[in-house]
Amino acid sequence: MTVHVDVATTILDWAVERAGWDEETAERKFPQLTEWRAGTRRPTVKQLERFAKATHAPFGQLFLSAPPEESLPVPDMRTLRGTGITRPSADLLDTIYQCQTRQSWFRDHAVENGMEPVAYVGTATTDDDPTVMAQRMQEVLGVDPRTEPLAPSWSAAFRLLSDQVEASGTLVMVNGVVGSNTHRALRPEEFRGFTLADDLAPVVFINGADSKSAQIFTLLHEFAHVWLGGSALSDVVPGEEGGPPEERWCNAVAAEVLMPIESVRSTFRGDLSAEGLDVLARRFTVSTLVVLQRLVDAELVPRDRFRELYAKEEERVLALFAETKENRSGGGNFYNVQSQRLSRQFARAVVASAREGGTSYRDAYKLLGTKKHSTFEALAERVGTR
Incomplete structure (x- = not known):
C-alpha cells in the first residue's frame, strides 16, 4: 500500500529556497511540486525522501508545521544588495560546518x-589606520606591489598570496563546490568568503x-x-559604503595592500576606458572594479562619477565572467584541486598525524575527503608529505 503524507506549503518553499533553486529548476526537478503546494496531491514517502535528498533538507524537518530557524554559525556581515537572498542555503551551511x-x-x-x-x-x-595595517600585512606576507606586479597573472598572484597567508599561520581553503560534490556549486552572489577566527587555527575560506x-x-x-x-x-563588495564597519575597514586594508594609494597616483594616466582600466588591473592583479574604487580613494575620479562608471564596468565584468565560465574546461587534476580545497597546511598535518598514529586512517580519510589509501598517499605526495 502506497503511503501519502501531508507537507506544509511553507516547508516545501523553505526546502526549495534552501537548495538555492529558482522556480524553473524546482518545477523541472519535481513536476509534482505545484500540486503538492496547492494541496491537490500529496507526496508519497518515497517521493518526499527523494525531495529531501535533492534539496539537502533533513527528511524529518519536512514534517514540521513551519520552517525551522537556521541561524548562521558565524556573524553575517553581508550586504546582499539586490540578491533577494533571505535564508542561508544548504550549500553555504554545509561548507561552514565542514x-x-x-x-x-x-x-x-x-x-x-x-x-x-x-x-x-x-x-x-577598526580604529587602526588601514594604511598602517596594510603595511604590516605586506611585511608579514613579504609582498610589495609598489614597484612591480605581484605575479604575471591573477592565478599566479592568488597562489603567491595564499601560500604566504598559509606560511604566516592562517589556513586557506578554496572551493567552488560543497566538499567534492560538483553538483553543488557555491554561488558568489550568496557569499564570497568567510573567516573562522581562532588564535591557534585561524581559517579563511574563499569561494572558488x-x-x-x-x-x-x-x-x-x-x-x-x-x-x-x-x-x-562576507560578500565583499569593493567600495561598499554601507554595511558593518568591520567590512569597510577590511575592504580598505585589502585595497591598500594590493594597490597602495601612492602607487595609484603615480601610475594612473587619466584613461578611464575599459582598456585603460584593464591595464591598471593587470599591473596590480586586481579587478577593474577595485581599480575604480582606488581611483576615487586617490581623488583621481570625482565621487559623483563613480557610481555611473562602477555600474557600467560591473555590467561588463559580469558579462566577461559569465562568458569565461561558460567556456571553462573541467575542474583540473583532482590532487591539485583537493589540496587547495583542504589547505595544504591542514592536509600535511592530517597525513602526518595518521602516519604517527595520532589520528585513525578512517578519520583521516574523512577529513581529507578521500576513500582509498592509494588516494590518500597520492594526496600526501602532492602536498609535500611522503
Whole structure:
C-alpha cells in the first residue's frame, strides 16, 4: 500500500529556497511540486525522501508545521544588495560546518603539539589606520606591489598570496563546490568568503566559483578579519559604503595592500576606458572594479562619477565572467584541486598525524575527503608529505 503524507506549503518553499533553486529548476526537478503546494496531491514517502535528498533538507524537518530557524554559525556581515537572498542555503551551511570540523581538528592538533598562537590574530581594531595595517600585512606576507606586479597573472598572484597567508599561520581553503560534490556549486552572489577566527587555527575560506581577481581581494579581506580577531561571513563588495564597519575597514586594508594609494597616483594616466582600466588591473592583479574604487580613494575620479562608471564596468565584468565560465574546461587534476580545497597546511598535518598514529586512517580519510589509501598517499605526495 502506497503511503501519502501531508507537507506544509511553507516547508516545501523553505526546502526549495534552501537548495538555492529558482522556480524553473524546482518545477523541472519535481513536476509534482505545484500540486503538492496547492494541496491537490500529496507526496508519497518515497517521493518526499527523494525531495529531501535533492534539496539537502533533513527528511524529518519536512514534517514540521513551519520552517525551522537556521541561524548562521558565524556573524553575517553581508550586504546582499539586490540578491533577494533571505535564508542561508544548504550549500553555504554545509561548507561552514565542514570548515569548522577541520578547524576543530587542527586546533586540537596544535594544542597537542605545543604550537604557538598565531601572532597577529586579534592585534588590530577598526580604529587602526588601514594604511598602517596594510603595511604590516605586506611585511608579514613579504609582498610589495609598489614597484612591480605581484605575479604575471591573477592565478599566479592568488597562489603567491595564499601560500604566504598559509606560511604566516592562517589556513586557506578554496572551493567552488560543497566538499567534492560538483553538483553543488557555491554561488558568489550568496557569499564570497568567510573567516573562522581562532588564535591557534585561524581559517579563511574563499569561494572558488568566483573570478580569480575577486578571489584575490576576498583573500586579503578575510585575512584582515583574522587580524581583527573576529569570525565573519562576507560578500565583499569593493567600495561598499554601507554595511558593518568591520567590512569597510577590511575592504580598505585589502585595497591598500594590493594597490597602495601612492602607487595609484603615480601610475594612473587619466584613461578611464575599459582598456585603460584593464591595464591598471593587470599591473596590480586586481579587478577593474577595485581599480575604480582606488581611483576615487586617490581623488583621481570625482565621487559623483563613480557610481555611473562602477555600474557600467560591473555590467561588463559580469558579462566577461559569465562568458569565461561558460567556456571553462573541467575542474583540473583532482590532487591539485583537493589540496587547495583542504589547505595544504591542514592536509600535511592530517597525513602526518595518521602516519604517527595520532589520528585513525578512517578519520583521516574523512577529513581529507578521500576513500582509498592509494588516494590518500597520492594526496600526501602532492602536498609535500611522503
